[in-house]
Amino acid sequence: MSEGQEEAIEAARKLFAGPVSFLLSAPSLKFLPDAIAPEIAFAGRSNVGKSSLLNALVGRNALARTSNTPGRTQELNFFDVGTPPVLRLVDMPGYGFAKAPKDVVKQWRFLVNDYLRGRQALKRALVLIDARHGIKEVDTDILDMLDAAAVSYRLVLTKADKIKPTELAEVASRTADAARKRPAAHPEILSTSSDTGQGIAELRAAVLSAIG
Template sequence: MQDDEATAEATRIEDGRRLFAGPVEFLLSVAELHQLPAADLPEVAFAGRSNVGKSSLINALTGRKALARASVTPGRTQQLNLFAVGQPPCLRLVDMPGYGFAEAPKAVAAAWRKLVNTYLAGRTNLKRVMVLIDARHGLKPNDIEMFDQLERAAVNYQIVLTKADKLPDGGSAMRTRSPPRRRAGPLPTRSS
């Protein structure tokens, strides 16, 4: 039985690798919900504070260096950016604006928050949100607010620790509190 489970797991991993190694393309940027495509494909969104590595993780998952535009400037992603995965597309990835500090006018940042909050609360095909946490800084109050919002909206989420390789010990001792109950543990990631 264990051999069957191991084989099934290896098959799922290989299927995922092939999916993300295949065609992936930028679909569109959305500033308002009515611009979203039909809710006909499952979506996985990437949320987190500004500059936590959302765009970089999408690039790493897809094996592309510049699919999602990453920047050192907080608040670079200002809309929901959607990417179609597969040919024909079978999944969409959604790169969301970061929460917290952003080098943008307050009214613009407020519009992002409204867009993100409405998307998270009402998108029926949103299957999971990957909530990225910078391992160097741990959980912040706005991360907890995001968890609470996702819980209220009954949206599945996964915590992903980023920049663990930048910790003095290389990430072996994560500086975060325990993740919220009822969720899988964090997934540490490395930038290299």
């Protein structure tokens, strides 16, 4: 690791060790907060471990709500990092929930698509992919939406501790190959685990670097 990378990781650690607080939930665009800070959005399937990863990112146990019921979060949840906020984390509604009514799925598409296309404060999206499965067909929908909206995004593997290192390397390689074929995707893949802390320091640094 270079000296510059170490400095970036330390700066990110200090930022996330400071004040982090829930701001609001927005069920529609009219409830969005004023765009006073750059935003980093987190997207992922409803059982990908998004809330757990957000909690690990900020070093809190219960900032983002975790649930045994996939697809429970159907709003844009905003969290301020720093006082005043240096940046905002946006927990987007999980997708791919099999039992959701069609109108709920439709509402998800409208909310997410409108946010991605119309939010100037949005600097980058992080799309979480379960390392045990890699990119699935249900993930391509959000990737297509991000490409169409020209929103820069990065793919982040979750639950990296649940598979063997050789398998993780293979999944990361396939995911990187897929990312290189997409116009708005960052080519480098991050592998993380909210349970062991793997990749969390690097994820924090990636979040901080995305806001410039």
